Amino acid sequence: MVLQIISNGILMGFIYALVAVGLTLTWGVMDITNFAHGEMLMVGMYTAFWMFELFSIDPLLSIPISTLVVFLLGVLLYKLVIKRVLGGSGLTALLATFGLSMFLKNLAQFLFSPNYRYINGAIVTDKKIVLGNVILGLPQVVAAVGSIIMTLIIIYFINKTKTGKAIQATALNRDTALLMGIDTDKIFAITFGVSGACVGAAGALMSSFFPIYPQSGGLYSIIAFVIVAMGGLGNIKGALYAGLIIGLTEALGGFFLGTQFKYALVFLIYLIVIQVRPKGLFGW
Amino acid sequence: MLKVKNIKVGYDNVPVIFDVSFEVREKEVVSIVGSNGAGKSTLLRTVSGILKPMNGEVEFLGQRIDGLKANKIVELGISHVPEGRHVFGKLSIKDNLLMGAYIIKSEGEKKKSLDEVYEIFPKLKERENQKAETLSGGEQQMLAIARGLMSKPKLLMVDEMSLGLAPLMVETVMQALKYISSTGLTVLLVEQKVQEALEVADRGYVLQNGRMVIEGTGEMLMETDIVKKAYLGL
Numbered sequence A: 001m002v003l004q005i006i007s008n009g010i011l012m013g014f015i016y017a018l019v020a021v022g023l024t025l026t027w028g029v030m031d032i033t034n035f036a037h038g039e040m041l042m043v044g045m046y047t048a049f050w051m052f053e054l055f056s057i058d059p060l061l062s063i064p065i066s067t068l069v070v071f072l073l074g075v076l077l078y079k080l081v082i083k084r085v086l087g088g089s090g091l092t093a094l095l096a097t098f099g100l101s102m103f104l105k106n107l108a109q110f111l112f113s114p115n116y117r118y119i120n121g122a123i124v125t126d127k128k129i130v131l132g133n134v135i136l137g138l139p140q141v142v143a144a145v146g147s148i149i150m151t152l153i154i155i156y157f158i159n160k161t162k163t164g165k166a167i168q169a170t171a172l173n174r175d176t177a178l179l180m181g182i183d184t185d186k187i188f189a190i191t192f193g194v195s196g197a198c199v200g201a202a203g204a205l206m207s208s209f210f211p212i213y214p215q216s217g218g219l220y221s222i223i224a225f226v227i228v229a230m231g232g233l234g235n236i237k238g239a240l241y242a243g244l245i246i247g248l249t250e251a252l253g254g255f256f257l258g259t260q261f262k263y264a265l266v267f268l269i270y271l272i273v274i275q276v277r278p279k280g281l282f283g284w
Numbered sequence B: 001m002l003k004v005k006n007i008k009v010g011y012d013n014v015p016v017i018f019d020v021s022f023e024v025r026e027k028e029v030v031s032i033v034g035s036n037g038a039g040k041s042t043l044l045r046t047v048s049g050i051l052k053p054m055n056g057e058v059e060f061l062g063q064r065i066d067g068l069k070a071n072k073i074v075e076l077g078i079s080h081v082p083e084g085r086h087v088f089g090k091l092s093i094k095d096n097l098l099m100g101a102y103i104i105k106s107e108g109e110k111k112k113s114l115d116e117v118y119e120i121f122p123k124l125k126e127r128e129n130q131k132a133e134t135l136s137g138g139e140q141q142m143l144a145i146a147r148g149l150m151s152k153p154k155l156l157m158v159d160e161m162s163l164g165l166a167p168l169m170v171e172t173v174m175q176a177l178k179y180i181s182s183t184g185l186t187v188l189l190v191e192q193k194v195q196e197a198l199e200v201a202d203r204g205y206v207l208q209n210g211r212m213v214i215e216g217t218g219e220m221l222m223e224t225d226i227v228k229k230a231y232l233g234l
Helices: A002-030 A036-056 A062-085 A089-112 A137-159 A160-171 A175-178 A186-207 A217-233 A235-259 A259-276 B040-047 B068-077 B091-098 B107-118 B122-126 B137-149 B169-182 B194-200 B218-223 B225-232
Strands: A128-131 A134-137 B002-011 B014-025 B029-034 B057-058 B078-081 B155-159 B186-191 B205-206 B211-217
Touching: A002 A036, A002 A137, A002 A160, A002 A186, A002 A217, A002 A235, A002 B225, A036 A062, A036 A089, A036 A186, A036 A217, A036 B218, A062 A089, A062 A137, A062 B211, A089 B137, A128 A137, A128 A217, A128 B014, A137 A186, A137 B169, A137 B225, A160 A186, A160 A217, A160 B186, A160 B218, A175 A186, A217 A259, A217 B186, A235 B186, B002 B040, B002 B155, B014 B029, B014 B057, B014 B211, B029 B040, B029 B194, B040 B155, B057 B186, B057 B211, B068 B078, B068 B225, B091 B137, B107 B122, B107 B137, B122 B137, B137 B155, B137 B169, B169 B186, B169 B194, B186 B194, B194 B218, B194 B225, B205 B225, B211 B218, B218 B225
Parallel strands: B029 B186, B029 B205, B078 B155, B155 B186
Antiparallel strands: A128 A134, B002 B014, B002 B057, B205 B211
């Protein structure tokens, strides 16, 4: 039984981690706390839903589409809103992303109604993998594997490509990056886009086993904030480990203490980590 | 090559540079000296486009560059090694250098730049995969200068390169700079260490409280009362 709970926790942890990787990028690189991150996830989920409803494209196959859609949304939000509040006080940026979050939620409600939507009959729906005593839902396994792949792609992109290294340089020192001839404005737009791509992929992966509605991103973004703070700002591997810790905490806590306490436990761990290591477990 | 005409620069509309003009000619080494807070770094940050002048013009190779974005100014051939080195600590030495060559598109050209700076600073090659933050202050200064050379600039501006270095290390980086200028690169130096800076310079300027007070050849400036009294303690 415990093995079953741990497996569920780990699967969920990888998905949380991918959402958090997106958040840690904008937070660490641009120093922007993006409150609309969850709503970008919601857009990813809706993209997968509508691709399935309208064109019968399975969520598995629409991963690239929703990744691209939310990437572009990220670039657009940067150009229209974030760019204008960068360099101002932190509070301005905070309020701007909060406003974006409200706007996107209400826009989704206006366009798609507040109803819960489900994707029924996806390739992975209701299939199971049985390993001894442990039964894993195929949607969750696929989502976890997809999240791992996407996280690895992001890690590769940041550490090995020229643009990725320029993103790191910009995060470490914006003015010096400018002096290297790096167009930091473009780097910021890309960073916001890549952050969107993370939740675009996550949204499509989650859409086959989570209800889709205008508020569906909220909870994940709050958990992502906890993971980012635990993992260290801008630290992608840290977000991965912290995501697993949170996934396990939630699963084990929910089992032993009751589901009503699982988030309390998540935030309790967060408070303890922040007291002991303010820069996060894996902070710079 | 570089002509700065009557610029006024400030932060939040409070000027710290008043009506400053100076010039750097091709293949020259020019030093701007002055005490802490005189506005030397502000001057360089204006040339490299991080700050915008409130008044006046900056001209490079006959083209006005004030108002251009900083990354465009790098592409025109000005490289600015910032005060306090600001190497990218979490990146490897090699990656730091490659960041310096960010504007160079061709991989072959990049490799060539890399080989050239490794020749000037062989220590950096030995440790190319080490993180930059593991270097000592002097080595980081070497790295910052090497990084500044990677973009194949026409004008190299170095801000306060002696800052926080032991006297022996100051001597070493000054030697490296002399060698670099002997290859035909134009150098603009900004320094608090007045004597060292004026010794390597063809010409110098003295900046006090945001105003240029005197200019001349390095040797001539060291003989003036202003420099002797205020900076050399003679």
